[in-house]
Amino acid sequence: xxxxxxxxxxxxxxxxxxxxxxxxxxxxxxxxxxxxxxTINLEIPKGEFVSVIxxxxxxxxxxxxxxxxxxxxxxGTAVVDGISPQLARxxxxxxxVFQQANLMPWRSVLRNxxxxxxxxxxxxxxxxxxxxxxxxxxxxxxxxxxxxRQLSGGMQQRVAIARALSTEPDVLLMDExxxxxxxxxxxxxxxxxxxxxxxxxxxxxxITHSIxxxxxxxxxxxxxxxxxxxxxxxxDVDLPYPRDPGARxxxxxxxxxxxxxxxLATAGGH
Amino acid sequence: xxAAQVVGARPAVASPAWGSGWVRxxxxxxxxxxxxxxxxxxxxGLCLLWELAKLVTGTDDSLMPxxxxxxxxxxxxxxxxxxxxxxxxxxxxxxxxxxxxxFLAGSLLGVALGVWIASNRVVxxxxxxxxxxxxxxxxVAIAPAMVLFLGTGWEIKAxxxxxxxxxxxxxxxxxxxxxxxxxxxxxxxxxxxxxWQTLVKVxxxxxxxxxxxxxxxxxxxxxxxxxxxxxxxxxTEGLGMVILTSWQxxxxxxxxxxxxxxxxxxxxxxxxxxVRAIRTLVPAAADPKGA
Ligand SMILES: Nc1ncnc2c1ncn2[C@@H]1O[C@H](COP(=O)(O)OP(=O)(O)OP(=O)(O)O)[C@@H](O)[C@H]1O
Ligand SMILES: [Mg+2]
Numbered sequence: 104x105x106x107x108x109x110x111x112x113x114x115x116x117x118x119x120x121x122x123x124x125x126x127x128x129x130x131x132x133x134x135x136x137x138x139x140x141x142t143i144n145l146e147i148p149k150g151e152f153v154s155v156i157x158x159x160x161x162x163x164x165x166x167x168x169x170x171x172x173x174x175x176x177x178x179g180t181a182v183v184d185g186i187s188p189q190l191a192r193x194x195x196x197x198x199x200v201f202q203q204a205n206l207m208p209w210r211s212v213l214r215n216x217x218x219x220x221x222x223x224x225x226x227x228x229x230x231x232x233x234x235x236x237x238x239x240x241x242x243x244x245x246x247x248x249x250x251x252r253q254l255s256g257g258m259q260q261r262v263a264i265a266r267a268l269s270t271e272p273d274v275l276l277m278d279e280x281x282x283x284x285x286x287x288x289x290x291x292x293x294x295x296x297x298x299x300x301x302x303x304x305x306x307x308x309x310i311t312h313s314i315x316x317x318x319x320x321x322x323x324x325x326x327x328x329x330x331x332x333x334x335x336x337x338x339d340v341d342l343p344y345p346r347d348p349g350a351r352x353x354x355x356x357x358x359x360x361x362x363x364x365x366x367l368a369t370a371g372g373h
Numbered sequence: 374x375x376a377a378q379v380v381g382a383r384p385a386v387a388s389p390a391w392g393s394g395w396v397r398x399x400x401x402x403x404x405x406x407x408x409x410x411x412x413x414x415x416x417x418g419l420c421l422l423w424e425l426a427k428l429v430t431g432t433d434d435s436l437m438p439x440x441x442x443x444x445x446x447x448x449x450x451x452x453x454x455x456x457x458x459x460x461x462x463x464x465x466x467x468x469x470x471x472x473x474x475x476f477l478a479g480s481l482l483g484v485a486l487g488v489w490i491a492s493n494r495v496v497x498x499x500x501x502x503x504x505x506x507x508x509x510x511x512x513v514a515i516a517p518a519m520v521l522f523l524g525t526g527w528e529i530k531a532x533x534x535x536x537x538x539x540x541x542x543x544x545x546x547x548x549x550x551x552x553x554x555x556x557x558x559x560x561x562x563x564x565x566x567x568x569w570q571t572l573v574k575v576x577x578x579x580x581x582x583x584x585x586x587x588x589x590x591x592x593x594x595x596x597x598x599x600x601x602x603x604x605x606x607x608x609t610e611g612l613g614m615v616i617l618t619s620w621q622x623x624x625x626x627x628x629x630x631x632x633x634x635x636x637x638x639x640x641x642x643x644x645x646x647x648v649r650a651i652r653t654l655v656p657a658a659a660d661p662k663g664a
């Protein structure tokens with residue numbers, strides 16, 4: 104494609120969304136150092152949607168937790184939205200969606216979505232207005248007063264996404280957010296997530312075990328290998344946004360899928 | 374219903390989450406209704422057992438009066454102005470006040486100490502064993518010492534009730550807060566929440582189910598503490614005093630001691646049940662384990 108070189112230069116001049124530079128992470132378990140992330144190097148420009156895929160235990164969540172400032176790096180540098188993870192978190196530029204929806208069971212759906220805004224000190228009226236808008240965005244209008252346990256797993260996960268979006272984060276970190284959902288719900292939420300991303304344009308790091316999900320959502324897929332956790336390769340997905348379900352039958356989609364599958368096979372099982 | 378309908382229908386907005394104030398009031402009223410019915414059934418059942426035991430063992434009326442004689446006593450005069458009913462009721466209210474005052478003070482103290490223990494490992498390691506040890510001190514042994522400090526006013530009775538309340542509440546709060554899910558705490562961290570916000574918005578609500586378990590236990594012992602506190606000090610009012618007086622006149626009028634005992638049981642049941650009723654009003658507390 105002729106735009107290839109211009110895109111590459113554009114990538115370099117754009118601001119950093121997420122970056123890992125020689126990031127190493129070891130955990131010491133019973134005095135034994137366990138190398139979990141081995142010299143991770145990754146550059147994600149601001150506003151890009153990138154997925155991470157790799158065998159279980161290869162350190163995907165660990166990498167995400169480093170970006171979320173939940174754990175420190177052992178060595179190297181992590182950059183979030185051009186600054187350190189600590190500063191980005193303190194500046195409330197982060198939205199995180201975990202594998203479990205992790206809603207407060209005693210809070211209504213509306214108040215769950217508004218929790219980050221409440222922490223930020225936003226007034227109740229503004230908070231509720233924003234939360235209502237977001238619930239509409241994720242297709243849950245009318246469920247404001249429900250309790251989390253009155254919703255299905257997929258609906259709860261959408262509440263969690265609305266909550267992560269409530270502070271209009273510049274960086275969205277998602278750790279297998281749709282892992283527990285059935286294929287149909289997952290594909291619908293993929294579509295919804297892409298349209299939300301198209302509107303708000305945060306930098307997204309999306310962890311998944313599903314190859315089609317990774318390909319459908321992202322402009323690039325980071326493939327990781329295990330023992331020690333490392334980046335095997337980064338696969339470009341040559342499909343324009345906005346994408347619709349038709350993209351799944353595009354030859355470029357299949358090309359990316361088979362490339363990732365091949366990489367995972369050499370990375371040591373999936 | 375056809376499959377298409379099932380798929381097409383956006384799940385209709387079902388019941389609202391916690392209901393209006395009116396629904397809550399009705400829920401509580403229904404609880405008290407059930408409790409009253411069960412209380413009456415319990416008393417009737419106990420009376421039947423009592424009569425059966427009396428019949429089988431052939432115990433004399435002076436040792437084991439008929440159950441109806443105990444209730445008949447309520448109508449009889451007690452002193453110059455009033456019947457046993459008013460006499461018991463007045464002292465019941467006095468003990469209730471002492472127990473509730475002590476319970477409230479002890480609970481507040483217990484929650485505060487529980488929060489402190491949970492938020493500071495050193496404090497926890499130092500204080501939890503001490504609070505556990507304090508619990509083993511027999512209340513009759515420390516009560517005289519407390520009289521020295523506090524005098525014989527109603528405050529000392531409340532203080533003894535508070536003393537007994539505070540331990541179970543402290544332990545329950547500390548355990549409840551420690552049981553807060555790590556994921557919820559990480560979420561608050563990502564939001565850059567302050568310690569205070571995390572405590573109020575996540576830790577305490579997470580701890581509420583366990584705190585209420587502690588409060589229910591505490592409610593019972595608070596009543597016991599309030600009654601015991603009225604026993605040894607030549608008290609002039611309260612159920613403890615009634616028990617002591619009736620005991621002295623047992624050979625003359627055995628029914629009054631049983632009446633006092635029943636009133637004490639009713640007081641304990643009342644306070645414990647009041648705590649349960651409050652629990653139904655608190656969403657986070659009524660939702661154990663967040664299921
Ligand atoms: N707090 C910790 N202490 C010690 N070891 C840890 C800790 N967290 C993660 N690990 C180790 O780091 C490795 C990577 O864990 P991580 O959760 O990042 O994997 P993952 O790629 O997210 O796996 P999955 O796909 O199963 O979620 C694992 O071997 C795990 O045992
Ligand atoms: Mg993981």
